[in-house]
Amino acid sequence: MALPEGRRLIHLVLRLLAAAGLAVNAAVHARLADRYDAVGDSLTQGTLFRAEAAAASLAVVLVLLWRHRSGDLFAWLVSAAGFGALLLYRYVDVGSLGPLPNMHEPVWFGDKTLAVWAEGISVVALTVLLLGRRRRRIRASDAAPPPE
Template identity: 70%
Template sequence: MAAAGLAVPVVFLRRHRTGDLYAWLVAACGLGAPLLRRYVDVGTLGPLPNMYEPIWFEEKIRAAWAEGIATAALTVLLFGHRRRPA
């Protein structure tokens, strides 16, 4: 949550390719987390409990769609246009 909160001002206030890449990584990890918890039973990792949950419910579906859209939009932002030389 803190990583996403930091990504917003980095992208909107200081447009730079590294900030865009950071925001893409946050969105991609946000998409990867529910997919990993749904399809892979990783077990207990140190202090983290086993979060394997082999079902989809409405909140998880909406979160996965939102993170997927954010990842796709940031991919277009990173690779979809050329920047003008300074």
């Protein structure tokens, strides 16, 4: 089922916003990773930052090129997890959790602010995309004739 022209434009803008937010997230985490290699023992915060950068980079590709619900969901999970973790470790001193190091950092600085905005924008754009697909699918199933 093809989308009307206006909705295609909205979807394109949402995808570009999500991808841009994910790309900024990936760049910030990749840039900061080496500064956090000393935080943690076997699993360092730098390693987690590199994993976040890799996951966000993959999510950019999925959002822009694959454009499938499961790719959008993966991208949403990457953005939401990053957003939630950033806010959690900013405001709560969780301490070490198993192999995860204590990542509490109770200050805002330029890259952290940029990352939280980028992740938040991605979460919102991807939420709208995912919910819009669900609504279209529900409407399409309501319009379908009942099986005989």
